[in-house]
Amino acid sequence: MSKFSADLLVRQGRLIDPANGTDALGDILIRQGKIVESRPNLPTPPDVPILMATGLVVAPGFIDIHTHLREPGYEHKETIQSGTAAAAAGGICAVAAMPNTNPPPDSSDHLQLALERAQTANVRYYPIACVTVARRGSGSLAPLEELAKLGAVAFSDDGDPVEDEALMRRALEIARDLDRPIFPHEEVKSLTTGGCMHAGEVNARLGVKGMPAAGEEEMVARDIELVRQTGGPLHIAHISTAGTAQLVRRAKADGLPVTCEVLPHHFVLTDCEVEHQGTAAKMSPPLREAADVDAMLTGLADGTIEVIATDHAPHTAAEKAQSLTQAPMGIVGLETAVGLTLTYLVDRVLSLQEAIARWTCHPARILRLPGGALTQGMPGDLTLLDLTREWEVVPAHFRSKSRNTPFAGYHLKGKAVATIVGGQIVYSELAA
Ligand SMILES: [Zn+2]
Known part of the structure; x- marks a missing residue:
């Protein structure tokens, strides 16, 4: 499988797509890295991994x-x-x-x-x-x-x-x-x-x-x-x-x-x-x-x-x-x-x-980039947000090699909890 061309079905998220002006509960299906379909209650194709997004915002x-x-x-x-x-x-x-x-x-x-x-x-x-x-x-x-x-x-x-x-x-x-x-x-x-x-x-x-x-x-x-x-x-x-x-x-x-x-x-x-x-x-x-x-x-x-x-x-x-x-x-x-x-x-x-x-x-x-929307045919890139998550900025936990931030110790509300690139989950805090 080449990079960023995976299959994934994200279920029961709040799909917010500013490019199309939509905000509705639904599922989104990514096949070979591209968005195929999004609507409520999509059928589950065989062999497609499922990620539950209940209670989360699913954004481009x-x-x-x-x-x-x-x-x-x-x-x-x-x-x-x-x-x-x-x-x-x-x-x-x-x-x-x-x-x-x-x-x-x-x-x-x-x-x-x-x-x-x-x-x-x-x-x-x-x-x-x-x-x-x-x-x-x-x-x-x-x-x-x-x-x-x-x-x-x-x-x-x-x-x-x-x-x-x-x-x-x-x-x-x-x-x-x-x-x-x-x-x-x-x-x-x-x-x-x-x-x-x-x-x-x-x-x-x-x-x-x-x-x-x-x-x-x-x-x-x-x-x-x-x-x-x-x-x-x-x-x-x-x-x-x-x-x-x-x-x-x-x-x-x-x-x-x-x-x-x-x-x-x-x-x-x-x-x-x-x-x-x-x-x-x-x-x-x-x-x-x-x-x-x-x-x-x-x-x-x-x-x-x-x-x-x-x-x-x-x-x-x-x-x-x-x-x-x-x-x-x-x-x-x-x-x-x-x-x-x-x-x-x-x-x-x-x-x-x-x-x-x-x-x-x-x-x-x-920048004339592909993506930025949940439209069919677009790259299957998604950012999942938990709007209720309260968290503290702890630089020691950063993936970056560097820690130079003025926000250490800040208490924030709302966090990206999963990151999907071309159907591939590249980061997730969600239970498997
Ligand atoms: Zn500059």
Whole structure:
């Protein structure tokens, strides 16, 4: 049996499928990795394993379009195997992997290497290739067309911006012709270099250099203007400020092909957390102010922000034990993101169906991925949610090789309890 092409009958779940606007009790049959049928009381074909989902939500497989798996090059932090095991344990059926690896996927050979390594993946793996050679943000463009042919679903120099405006313009023109988005990390380095947290009251009190909101917003404004001129699709990574949310809102109102994502820590935490947790709360873009958190919630509620992603960024304990100014940016997220979404958003700013859409049909549409819906013929990827499960975040239990999270000890309500990829149960807490 090849990978992710199993048979499975999931019985008596609450099937929620935002793409089709449905929410009803029923069964779902997967054959050879694809969804065959879903309705109440499906007959049981012989030789098909059964998974009982009584009391659980059965959603299309969640997709995390912003993950750092660190392989090749930084396997001491994470591998494709361990990172995708973390994804499975977090209810994530597919990841799009960011290209800040060593080597980065900036050529056919380098992308082939990543794809070979990805044979070990426990969930679906989609590569995001570089915009520029060596992720320099200047110099020359990577061969985007070749990389797209090999399966790159988007282009990003994530971790760093594409600072050269002419290159970004050309990349957007090519992206338009290829119908694959440019997926930028928006940062004006001259405004942020040396900064280790948001520039506001807290960094002033701590006496460390800050990263101002303008360091994100000015690059977002530049890139939206380039979209206006080129028509190239732009998916803005990890927005974090009220100003950025407003820029995206206007761009969408103008009908531009601009979308964006938010990370759970940017709708849950503020920069105060850096004072309490130090490097565990250090990431880029940084945690912002309460008004920015409110803007993330408003942006989610009004549809400006269509995607939630993790920006899962593993670092070792030794790396994060350095000083606030020295430690690397980033936190892990694959094993907490779904619980944080269910706890902090559902029935507060989003309906359950709207929250699921931000992990399924919206990311699938933006990266042109198969899946994201329970439609017949789609990949048999399912995320099973127990909305009543109360649990504590215990980093020692993570499948990820790294433990760098500001959410240790958080009590969450709602959890992914089984993850199915192509009919194959890749993670389950359910009794056999
Ligand atoms: Zn980034």
